[in-house]
Amino acid sequence: MSFTDNIETIFETIDKDNLSAVRESALSSFKTLGLPSARHEEWKYTHIKTKLPETLRLVASQESQVASKLKYFNSIKGTKLVFINGVFSAESSVIIDQSGLTVGSLKELSSQHEAIFTKHFNKATDISKENFAALNTAFAQDGAFIYVKKNTIVEAPVFVFHIYDHASADIFTQSRNLIVVEENADITIVEDFQNNNGEKFYNHVSEVFIGQNAEVNYSLLQLHNQHTTSVNYVEARLEKDARYHITTVTLDGKLVRNNINAYMDGENSLATLNGLYIGKEANHIDNHILVDHRVPNCNSHQVYKGVLDDQSTGVFNGKIFVQKDAQKTNAYQSSKAVLLSDEASMNSKPQLEIFADDVKCSHGAAIGQMSKNELFYLLARGIDKETARGILTYAFANEIIAAVKLPELRTYLDDKLKEKLNITI
Amino acid sequence: MLEIKNLHAKIGDKEILKGLNLTVKAGEVHAIMGPNGTGKSTLASIIAGKEDYEITAGEILFEGKNLLDLSPDERAREGVFLAFQYPVEIPGVSTTNFMKAAVNAKRKHHGQEPIVAKEFLAMMNEKRQLVELDKSYLSRSINEGFSGGEKKRNEIFQMAMLDPKLAILDETDSGLDIDALRIVADGVNKLKSKNNAFLVITHYQRLLNYIVPDFVHIMYDGRVVKTGDKSLALKMEERGYDWIKEEVGV
Numbered sequence A: 001m002s003f004t005d006n007i008e009t010i011f012e013t014i015d016k017d018n019l020s021a022v023r024e025s026a027l028s029s030f031k032t033l034g035l036p037s038a039r040h041e042e043w044k045y046t047h048i049k050t051k052l053p054e055t056l057r058l059v060a061s062q063e064s065q066v067a068s069k070l071k072y073f074n075s076i077k078g079t080k081l082v083f084i085n086g087v088f089s090a091e092s093s094v095i096i097d098q099s100g101l102t103v104g105s106l107k108e109l110s111s112q113h114e115a116i117f118t119k120h121f122n123k124a125t126d127i128s129k130e131n132f133a134a135l136n137t138a139f140a141q142d143g144a145f146i147y148v149k150k151n152t153i154v155e156a157p158v159f160v161f162h163i164y165d166h167a168s169a170d171i172f173t174q175s176r177n178l179i180v181v182e183e184n185a186d187i188t189i190v191e192d193f194q195n196n197n198g199e200k201f202y203n204h205v206s207e208v209f210i211g212q213n214a215e216v217n218y219s220l221l222q223l224h225n226q227h228t229t230s231v232n233y234v235e236a237r238l239e240k241d242a243r244y245h246i247t248t249v250t251l252d253g254k255l256v257r258n259n260i261n262a263y264m265d266g267e268n269s270l271a272t273l274n275g276l277y278i279g280k281e282a283n284h285i286d287n288h289i290l291v292d293h294r295v296p297n298c299n300s301h302q303v304y305k306g307v308l309d310d311q312s313t314g315v316f317n318g319k320i321f322v323q324k325d326a327q328k329t330n331a332y333q334s335s336k337a338v339l340l341s342d343e344a345s346m347n348s349k350p351q352l353e354i355f356a357d358d359v360k361c362s363h364g365a366a367i368g369q370m371s372k373n374e375l376f377y378l379l380a381r382g383i384d385k386e387t388a389r390g391i392l393t394y395a396f397a398n399e400i401i402a403a404v405k406l407p408e409l410r411t412y413l414d415d416k417l418k419e420k421l422n423i424t425i
Numbered sequence B: 001m002l003e004i005k006n007l008h009a010k011i012g013d014k015e016i017l018k019g020l021n022l023t024v025k026a027g028e029v030h031a032i033m034g035p036n037g038t039g040k041s042t043l044a045s046i047i048a049g050k051e052d053y054e055i056t057a058g059e060i061l062f063e064g065k066n067l068l069d070l071s072p073d074e075r076a077r078e079g080v081f082l083a084f085q086y087p088v089e090i091p092g093v094s095t096t097n098f099m100k101a102a103v104n105a106k107r108k109h110h111g112q113e114p115i116v117a118k119e120f121l122a123m124m125n126e127k128r129q130l131v132e133l134d135k136s137y138l139s140r141s142i143n144e145g146f147s148g149g150e151k152k153r154n155e156i157f158q159m160a161m162l163d164p165k166l167a168i169l170d171e172t173d174s175g176l177d178i179d180a181l182r183i184v185a186d187g188v189n190k191l192k193s194k195n196n197a198f199l200v201i202t203h204y205q206r207l208l209n210y211i212v213p214d215f216v217h218i219m220y221d222g223r224v225v226k227t228g229d230k231s232l233a234l235k236m237e238e239r240g241y242d243w244i245k246e247e248v249g250v
């Protein structure tokens, strides 16, 4: 028995809102698609179906002690939106007002900004193809709404925290962001998922619209998710001259599936997509990246790095589409993974589909082991094996963290990485 | 300090060391010379603990302890140091962080607290000046983009930081110009004391003008075939290895 068997009954229980029509069609789409089986090409290595809970419990009442779980919350200046077990917590959130910026709970703000909402909601995802995006659209509860008016440079970064601290294992939240950044605007967004209390499930969709000559720096953090099974979509649409930098950092996760999709809709736009993942024990970390070059003169640059220890598994699937009109595309992709144990494994699949003739596309995928010579060099200086392995892993992984633009975040991630690797250098 | 008795070692099916004997006492400098491929680096690597080799006979004692029982990192913390013939480049780790980890590993091993930041910086400054290594190199990734000479100076710098009992210098002089050679040799001479010992592997006599050995060993085909004083190195330089082959009848 799984939640799909009585999905309509569950659907009846959710509040009627301005989304009802969209939800209906998403539900019917999800019913057609179902949950992906191992035969589904995009889910070949990520067998999620049997790992989901039996019920679809969308939210849970929040528990206390949230502040203590956001230790670095106070040290970094910025707007902070806090969602606890899927529910927006106004009392834990801090909003730094700035003219031209609207930020808060999607549930609360969508009706106030109906025109923006209707124009964009569900326009970056393809619910006719994506099972979990359809599920999310049908059942979406709450998430961040970020709307930046044209010419607004948002001064303080916006943090979106999703805290899971409910004791029950069966919550399966469907969180949903809508981010609209108009022309010449600029914003830094940090989204962080933390699970502090046993097994959890979530399915998250973040839609990002980047206007002409606007810039979005987006970091998606999965740092404290040892017992979490999650599917994440970040779907970005870029207009002319837009710049988009997304970094995912996955240091933990029972099962993580990231779908990072960038659609180059406007000429001369730029997307950089970076990712770091570290798997231990039986972690399974799957990054599916798609960059769709639809118009001429765009640049995209992907660098994914992973380290897999114990019995952990990694998946990298990087698609680059260059449509026939997208001449002068410049697309780069690199995927590197290091296996630290004989039992760890990695599946890497670059997929370049190029229909234009005047383009520059390059890709490289490497799966390797830690260099014995490097390891011996450290050992020969008296550093014990565990620490030496940690230092070399850090050396490999650090490139992704070092490229994070927000200095306080960079420092924080650097510390987290060292903590994860148990090194103090 | 170091006693190697009848050491036999192979890699895969290939026997490289074929009954090597060597005794080094505290306060001494030993030079090892010998043609390419004769097993000098193999010997150095085995003392340092590289795992690729199979020891088929013999033993190595270091201060009376069986060295072959210790892991490479334990050996280093006990005071064995290898200056690599080919120092490794490690992108992403600064020499400063590397040395901090190494110094603290040694201190922990000897029951000491981690070094305080100020003391560490002062020590780094003092030791890098010993080999005239610019400060900027310490914050760069280990050996990355360093010239051959800079890599070798970095090895001697690391040696100074770790203050080993037994230091093995594997062809530290090759690829060095005369100025760099002098810098390296001066560094070694300043570190020399009655409590430590040096094993200097070299092809050329010229290094031994600066680091004066107490003993010179000629190694050939996996064995020490002749031992003498510093004049033996000069003789080698003049007469070449063929002379040795005839002399010892190999």
Ligand SMILES: Nc1ncnc2c1ncn2[C@@H]1O[C@H](COP(=O)(O)OP(=O)(O)O)[C@@H](O)[C@H]1O
Binding pocket: B011, B014, B016, B034, B035, B036, B037, B038, B039, B040, B041, B042, B043, B052
């Ligand atoms: N990893 C290895 N695998 C196979 N043979 C090796 C390896 N390392 C060294 N050898 C061989 O062992 C012999 C001794 O090498 P080495 O110790 O480097 O000599 P030296 O330092 O005196 O020039 C050479 O014949 C070399 O080819």
Ligand SMILES: [Mg+2]
Binding pocket: B040, B041, B042, B085, B170, B171
């Ligand atoms: Mg050699």
